[in-house]
Amino acid sequence: KELITKSKIQLQKSKPLFAYLLINLNYIEKKEIPTMAVDNHNNLYYNPEWVKGLNEDECSGVLCHELCHVIFNHLIRTETRDALLFNFSTDCVVNDILVANDFKLPKGGLIPNNDHSIQFCGIEVKELDRKSAEVVYDEITSKLKKTKQNMQVISESRFDEHITDDLKNGKDSKGKPLSEKQIKEIKEGMDKWKKLLVEAATYSKTIGQVPNGLEMHIGEILNPKVDWRNLLYKFITNS
Numbered sequence: 001k002e003l004i005t006k007s008k009i010q011l012q013k014s015k016p017l018f019a020y021l022l023i024n025l026n027y028i029e030k031k032e033i034p035t036m037a038v039d040n041h042n043n044l045y046y047n048p049e050w051v052k053g054l055n056e057d058e059c060s061g062v063l064c065h066e067l068c069h070v071i072f073n074h075l076i077r078t079e080t081r082d083a084l085l086f087n088f089s090t091d092c093v094v095n096d097i098l099v100a101n102d103f104k105l106p107k108g109g110l111i112p113n114n115d116h117s118i119q120f121c122g123i124e125v126k127e128l129d130r131k132s133a134e135v136v137y138d139e140i141t142s143k144l145k146k147t148k149q150n151m152q153v154i155s156e157s158r159f160d161e162h163i164t165d166d167l168k169n170g171k172d173s174k175g176k177p178l179s180e181k182q183i184k185e186i187k188e189g190m191d192k193w194k195k196l197l198v199e200a201a202t203y204s205k206t207i208g209q210v211p212n213g214l215e216m217h218i219g220e221i222l223n224p225k226v227d228w229r230n231l232l233y234k235f236i237t238n239s
Contacts, residue, residue: 001029003051007059015101017204017211018064021071021196038066039163039173040075040186057104062159064103068094071193072217074133075164076186081137085144087162088154089137092118093217096128100212110157120157121150129213 004027011019030037030045037045044066051059069075074090088110096112098105105111112118116129123143125136144150163173170178178186201218204210 001027001048003054003056003059004046004063007056007063010056011060011064015060015064015103015211016207016209017200017214018067020200020203021067022063024193024196025067025070033161035160036062036066037161037163038070038075040189042070042189045163054106055104058106061098061103061105064098065091065094065105065159068097069160069162071197072133073190073193075162076190077133078162078164082141083162083164084151084155085140086133086137087158089140090133090162091158092125092128092136093131093133097211097213097217100129106159108157109159121145121153130216132217 008019008022011022025038025042025044028043028045029048031047031049033045033047035047035050039045044063054062069090072090072094074094077090078086091110092112095105095110096116096118099112099114100116110118110120112128115126117124117126118128121144123140125131125139128136131139170183172178172182197218201210201214
């Protein structure tokens, strides 16, 4: 807990946008998870023993990794996609942003190169700084051989877990139906993060410290685009 607090304080000078947003999460000790996890209810869970193995810079990096999943709404964008591969795709995008902003991440995880590319399981994904998580997912699923070994590599390369609620089908992370109140709270939380993101980005611009690679993703959140393939599929199905 002390290390997490120190890491957040350190970010106030070096990465004010991230520091501003991190104070809006609830930090909960949870020994049942291997590393860290986030959910749709502004909660960040951490295994204290795992956190003890991090230095201050690595802890800052992982905290901001978790934060990005929340502010980019990654936990509700999975839809019908394979959850593990979409989690992996979001990690590619998030970690590329962190590397571009000189964050340190723990060894052994999914860390892109400085040229915004990453290699794994015999494939390469380039231009991560120009791609959304959905585009990366489509590219990975079209190239990746889903062998047991490859899926194991992907599973072990993640820093964290996503505790996701399925808003589309009205179910929580355990498959139980969400109440109208819960759905309303999640949607209100999304609106809250949009507002906070705008505030943080505006503040960062005024002091000339806008993080590299964030503008495209902020635009995605504030002005979401609909996948034409999904629209076409629905139209054809209805017809």
